Amino acid sequence: MRARRWSVAAGALGLVLMASACGDGGDGGGGEQVEVFSWWTGGGEEAGLNALIEQYEEDNPDVEFVNAAVAGGSGTNAQAVLEGRLQSQDPPDSFQGHAGAELQDYIEAGYLAPLDDFFDEQGLHDALPDQLVEQITYDGSVYSVPVNIHRSNVMWSNPTVLEEAGVDAPPETLDELLEALEAVSEETDAIPMAVGAQWTVSHLLESVLLGSLGPEGYNELWEPGASWDTPEVADALGTFEEIMEYTQEESAAEDWQEAARRVSDGEAAFNIMGDWAAGYFDELGALPGEDYDWSASPGTDGTYMWLSDSFTLPEGAPNEEAAMTWLELVASQEGQDTFNPLKGSIPAREDADPARYADSPYLESTLEEWQSGPELAGSFWHGVTVGNRWKNDIDTAVGLYLGDGDTEALNAALNEAAQSE
């Protein structure tokens, strides 16, 4: 029985090998195609990507566009597939990645070609904020083209709950936030601060760190060898611990959508989550200003904690020329303004046309803020400031903290993670 199963498997394997051999032959012969790898397979992301593809095919009628998108797990599945392709030297012509340190592993492995000349040719140094380019530069070179910007430090609040608690306006500092949380827990039945599963707590931590340390202090944390064993960090973690006392008990069983929905449904007063929540509120039919409101997370006004999807040029891309035209499209104002209103994010370029974002009150206001030149801080959870190993160490430390509530151990673990980089 087993032997038969194996021979069937062997036969299948043979067929697969034959098929892939044929496939390779076809690819090499044609040459007129571009394969773009991403994890945009649903919702606004897919709509945005499709609009870009349409634009690309219109501009380059001779080139066949191959959409190699892999679904699932906000990119984790795609990254596992991509890793295999890169290791077996079968890279796509361009692939999606979070801009910043998350690409570090690929760069160190020599999988990515530097794009410095491309940045010069396309005038991206002028079009993108200086601080953004600085924060995605690795060893003096840039390796990816940011197509959009999401903001991580947004606090969503429910106006009705705040009114009931006697909180006049969303708190602007962490101390005010603690007072507001106290007021909500005493005056109302609502959850003061909604969080979800472990990763959303890591997300909350980055906003608290930024709010407590300020952009400069926060950005210094990610310098090589920076110490986390400081009174400032301990202080920030103390605030973090106090905020965590106002979160709901069942948070571990919820993801970010449930935590965000609690705010728009009036079950919770506050939730700190990235600005993709705005698109989710739209889906729910919640009304801005009525069911939910937003502000910079406390203590971070004037600072944009950003994350960005970007496209790369892999070393040894089979159709480099076509890949460059793809990068040109995603780097252009036209391309970014086509993609972002659909995706629910704003362009990384500063010269976007605000009229195209007027449908969404959130996007309109956040674009205005982006174009006014805010301070920039990279999100660690979304791979801007730390590579995968460091990020995982931080997440593990946060997870252990959620189990034992030991802030000192959390601080020590965070420091160790920073030192071992």
Place this chain on the structure above:
Amino acid sequence: MSNSHNPSGVAHRDPGRTTAPARPNRFRRALNRARTWLPGLLLVSPSILLIGVFVYGMIGWNTRLALSDKHAPVQDGDFVGLVNFVALWQEARWPAAVGNAIVFTVVFVGGALFMGWLLGLLLDKGVRGEAVFRTLFLAPMAVSFIATGVVWRWLMNPAPAERATGLNALFVHFNLDFLVNDWWTAPDLGMAAMALPAIWQLAGYIMALFLAGFRGVPEDLREAARVDGCSEWGVYRHVVMPQLRPVLLSAIIILGHMSLKVFDLIIAIAGQQIIADVPAVYMWAMVFEVRDPAKGATIASYLLFAVAVFVIPYLVWTVRKERSEGR
């Protein structure tokens, strides 16, 4: 293939005895002998080859990785001995994951065995519509762990009484508020709750094993015991149960190895969270997120070792039994 020529090769190397008339005879005899084993060997050789490469070869490759310091895909990795195996125990995450796996395994294996045995016993005693019950109890086997997890994630929602949903809401509805609990999010024994869906899913299968076992005990033996004045419980306790030891052993091995490598159920219910961390989830994070081949391989080695603790005694026992039965 080359084996078939071997006998004649031996004959050449033995010049003293190689006399011309003897050769065809010997050759024919060797050929006849080969006829008995060669087709069998040819038939299983693809299997041996594929298992050799894709199972044992990969285990060897994995062990080599685990003994190296290849902590990034691009490093070459030198042999470092058992460093990785020791280092795991010095961190906070690994012992917690192992503890979770142990709690899960004990509750899952114990719970599924008990429930399966109980259901099997009840069916063996004879109920009307046995076939219907058998199908009902077996049905969860057809569901994947992912689907089970999604449903139980909702059932085991840990929200307190005022916001309760799922089973907690049921408890509140029947004024059983003291039963409202944290389920799998409880800090210490949360993994015991995590085992409930697994018990639900596998108890029917264990029931089928036990039921077959019960039915395998000849009615004569039971009759004899009853004639000797044994109570109905005594019949089970002293006559039927001792004969079910092989079934029990198979059940423990099947459940045990499933339990140690549990991954999909955890991911469906909790996702990647330290509170529900188990070695398989940890390994996945190390290999596919952190991209640390050596550490991932080390965890995989521990998993293989843990499963081997269950499987090897079973294999030894099977081989011994087959021998004693003269097969």
